Amino acid sequence: MLTSQGFTDTTTSGVVGQASDLQLMPHSIEAEQGLLGAVIIDPAQMLEVSYLTAKDFYLRNNGYLYDAMWTLFRKHNGYDYVTIVEYLNSSGHLDDVGGAGALSDLIATTPTSYGAPEYAAIVYRHSISRQVIDQCRKSTQEAYKNVTSRSGDVLVSDALQRLAGIDTTKNVSNGPQPISTGVNQLLDRMEAIEQTGQVAGLQTGIRKLDAILGGFGEQKFYLLAGRPGMGKSALALQIACNVAQKGSGVLIFSLEMTADEISARLMSSLCGVPYDTFNKGNVGDNWKVILNAGARIAELPLEIDATPALKISTIRSISQKAMLSNQIGLVIIDHVGIAKPERSGGNPYQNASDKADAIMALPKQLGCPVLALSQLSRDVESRADKRPQLHDLRDSGKWEENADAVIFLYRDEFYNDDTDLRNMAEISIRKNRGGKRGIASVYANVATNRFCDLVTERTAL
Structure with missing residues (x-):
């Protein structure tokens, strides 16, 4: 034997x-x-x-x-x-x-x-x-x-990476298939989209944006950029709320705002009570709608990590641990500019480039789309037309080169008091790998942190 x-x-x-x-x-x-x-x-x-x-x-x-x-x-x-x-x-x-x-x-x-x-x-x-x-x-x-050489989060991240490197899918392949199989699968998917009117990817809840992007694709990286005050965080939280309301879990890394600030923004968007009301305490007759909004938000599959200045390795480690116990469909990072580089000192440009590489690797490491927010350079302010361009992205050309989609947010009323475009925003897709580019004009009420399709807002009114 x-x-x-x-x-x-x-x-x-x-x-x-x-x-x-x-x-x-x-x-x-x-x-x-x-x-x-x-x-x-x-x-x-x-x-x-x-x-x-x-x-x-x-x-x-x-x-x-x-x-x-x-x-x-x-x-x-x-x-x-x-x-x-x-x-x-x-x-x-x-x-x-x-x-x-x-x-x-x-x-x-x-x-x-x-x-x-x-x-x-x-x-x-x-x-x-x-x-x-x-x-x-x-x-x-x-x-x-490990005594003093590495931090605990790096140690945990390395351990998770070792386990993630084990291939558990080798026995799931069906082997080569005739091209007719792929054609039939494509036609079935197209028919399903035609019948339901829904895009194939993870829906953002903003129909014009979904129509251009096709929803957030699995393991894709999306960069949402704009100048300070444009409403990037509000738009990202609106998308998070929309996704969570559809049943997909969302993990939010807020490197600037606290958990209660995020909660206030979400509740403001949901109930229509201005955001500053939550800070002033002059609630008046709004208590009932605020409490109702709070109860609805509390039931959503949303998780928030408001630890400031996290490293990307820590974000990866926390995300991987969250996915072991929850069905996370989307990860949001607000914002990449204040995420800490893995190493201190050295060439600032190289550090920014390394950080961009690490962030854009997250979707494939986590198995879900990642939406990261970014500030734009001040060069925008020196132009007559302040609508963002790809060269306005800060720190590293890696964002423009390697992101699956680059999304810019622009509100004309931020610069022009007499504009006809009040309570409106342009969500401009300037890069979309494998898809079309375009502009989604949407309703934007910064006072209540609400972004939605114009038709939706008119119906609500």
Whole structure:
């Protein structure tokens, strides 16, 4: 029979714990040998289990045998007892698997090729468990060694990154598909959009904006920029409220405002009571609508972290932990200019560039869209037409280059008291990777922090 030498390439040892409490790493010898016997009898089964690698096997010799069969299958679209023995002999691993007799015994004790996919799933599940144990062990060792070299949030972030690096999706592929499958899926999605009138991405709740962007795409990065006082935070909170009302969780990092300030803005937008009323205390007859708005906001799946000047590694760590317990559909960062760089000193431009790279990597690391707010440079103020342009983005050209979409907010009444565009804002999409650009003209009441479609506001009035 095959020998039982532990295949430990993905782990640091074959046991867990102290000498007084030894525990074998998760594995199933029966599943490994059942799988190998099945694919020896029927090489076509290899197509069903090809997501496995030699390192997924607990026993090293089983890994050698699987690797031999997979290599022969890729080269010759098949194999048999003779070619397997020859390959193992030429690669120097025939004795490692117990010799030709071990293969004969394996074939003799495997009555059928049935069950190969099920055996493979068991092997893969145990492989994932061993990788998790190994990565947690590494994090434990780092924690013991860490005294003053790194902050706790970096330590936690590194631990989560190790776990996030484990590929748990290798066995979900359906393999190559004819192009007709993709065409049919596309047509089905288009038909669903046609019937529901809803965009495919995460809806912002502002229809003109959704019509241009197609909603917020999964794992996409969106930059919302404008000069101070334009209402960026109010617009972002309006989007957060709209998304949460549809049932998707939203995590807000407010690096400037406190949690109660954010709550006041959200409640002001919802009930129509001016924001400054919440600070002056002159509520009058508005108590009932304010309390009702507060109750509705409190029930929404919104989470707020109002810690000032967070590092991006900390934002990533907090987001990853939040996603373990909640369904987070959108992360908002307000704003990127006051997020701390990972390292102090050095070239300011390089620090800003590194920070931009770290922030724009978050959507793929977290698996959801990220909306980040940014200030524009003062150059806008020197122009007659103060509508923002891409070159007005501050600190780093990385934002313009790598953001999936760049969104500018402009209110003409901020600069012109006699404008005809009172209570209106232009949400300008100046960059939209893979989509169209355009301007969404919307209702904007800064006093109540409310942004919405013009039709919606007229209906409400």
